[in-house]
Amino acid sequence: MTVAHRRISERVSAITESATLAVDAKAKALKAARRPVIGFGAGEPDFPTPDYIVAAAQRACAEPRFHHYSPTPGLPELREAVAAKTARDSGYQVSASQVLITNGGKQAVYQAFATLLDPGDEVLLPTPYWTTYPEAISLAGGVAVPVMTDERTGYLTSVADLEAARTPRTKVLLFVSPSNPTGAVYPPSQVAEIGRWAAEAGLWVITDEIYEHLVYGDARFASIPVAAPELADRCVVLNGVAKTYAMTGWRVGWMIGP
Numbered sequence: 306m307t308v309a310h311r312r313i314s315e316r317v318s319a320i321t322e323s324a325t326l327a328v329d330a331k332a333k334a335l336k337a338a339r340r341p342v343i344g345f346g347a348g349e350p351d352f353p354t355p356d357y358i359v360a361a362a363q364r365a366c367a368e369p370r371f372h373h374y375s376p377t378p379g380l381p382e383l384r385e386a387v388a389a390k391t392a393r394d395s396g397y398q399v400s401a402s403q404v405l406i407t408n409g410g411k412q413a414v415y416q417a418f419a420t421l422l423d424p425g426d427e428v429l430l431p432t433p434y435w436t437t438y439p440e441a442i443s444l445a446g447g448v449a450v451p452v453m454t455d456e457r458t459g460y461l462t463s464v465a466d467l468e469a470a471r472t473p474r475t476k477v478l479l480f481v482s483p484s485n486p487t488g489a490v491y492p493p494s495q496v497a498e499i500g501r502w503a504a505e506a507g508l509w510v511i512t513d514e515i516y517e518h519l520v521y522g523d524a525r526f527a528s529i530p531v532a533a534p535e536l537a538d539r540c541v542v543l544n545g546v547a548k549t550y551a552m553t554g555w556r557v558g559w560m561i562g563p
């Protein structure tokens with residue numbers, strides 16, 4: 306007897322190809338064909354990884370101790386380094402035990418939603434957003450609830466708009482500043498306001514800080530669990546080396562949580 310079943314699971318059928326990577330592949334193909342194309346798809350520095358990083362990786366490759374399984378959450382010294390870096394760069398004081406190393410920020414995005422969402426749980430997702438978020442939310446069984454922003458507010462959402470989109474099923478707010486794709490950076494006072502609102506509403510906040518150092522002019526990055534410390538027990542910080550250190554191909558990211 307044969308059993309009728311789908312070739313691909315419903316879960317995976319529900320997600321679509323990364324639009325960002327599709328457009329990036331197209332731009333790279335056009336460039337290879339010597340067409341004068343500037344790609345605005347993938348967020349990727351156009352210079353190589355700094356030499357001192359490459360040299361350190363070469364030394365690490367030669368060390369047998371790094372040729373074996375590492376503990377599941379990551380190498381202890383790397384988790385310590387991430388905790389120290391986080392305190393230095395955003396003022397968020399965490400212990401190494403709160404840090405999990407991932408294969409890039411993208412895996413951290415997926416794991417955060419997979420860990421927090423049950424089927425039907427809603428995620429407030431300010432638009433325009435990086436195309437990975439709704440797919441990771443669907444894959445985890447959740448429902449992305451877009452919260453529209455536009456040029457009138459500089460592509461920033463507000464407590465009023467978030468509150469209007471909140472329902473009894475809302476579990477998570479996805480907060481990204483500086484934002485991809487708009488580049489919008491929330492003023493620290495507004496970060497604090499949104500963080501306090503989320504804490505009061507009992508929501509989790511998943512905050513993607515991968516663009517923390519790509520700020521220009523008067524804009525200032527503020528980390529939401531620092532701006533609203535009462536949120537820390539329900540906040541997951543996502544980050545990685547890809548953008549800041551021109552290491553997109555190295556696939557190193559992390560998540561920090563309670």
Ligand SMILES: Cc1ncc(COP(=O)(O)O)c(C=O)c1O
Pocket residue numbers: 347348408409410411412435481484485513515545546547553556557558
């Ligand atoms: C907003 C945002 N977060 C996270 C990532 C993930 O970066 P990676 O998986 O390369 O570490 C990207 C990459 O484009 C991004 O734009």
